[in-house]
Amino acid sequence: MSAVARSSWAAVAIPCAVAIAIVGMLVAGVLHAQISHSALLAGFVAVSFAAALFGAVGGLILANTRRNVMWILAVALSMTALLALLAVVLSLLGPT
Numbered sequence: 001m002s003a004v005a006r007s008s009w010a011a012v013a014i015p016c017a018v019a020i021a022i023v024g025m026l027v028a029g030v031l032h033a034q035i036s037h038s039a040l041l042a043g044f045v046a047v048s049f050a051a052a053l054f055g056a057v058g059g060l061i062l063a064n065t066r067r068n069v070m071w072i073l074a075v076a077l078s079m080t081a082l083l084a085l086l087a088v089v090l091s092l093l094g095p096t
Helices: 003-030 039-065 071-093
Strands: none
Touching: 003 039, 003 071, 039 071
16 A cells, blocks of 8 residues: 555545534534533534644644645634634633
């Protein structure tokens, strides 16, 4: 098995993780008031947070190993979603 075949799963997994993170960011932004009331929505936000972290770290790894700077776009989108999700969750912890 070649090195490209072994690492080709990452080329599919990273964009999927970024897509999940962006959808989670949009859902959390629209339904932020219901996150504390719905376990399903809170779980989806947690999965989106993990996907954003995976997308950012994976994008950095792929940018380094494949020497392709376009993977930095995955890092940028993942970090944007990660910070937006963090802001939504932290705003729920504040006083109402």
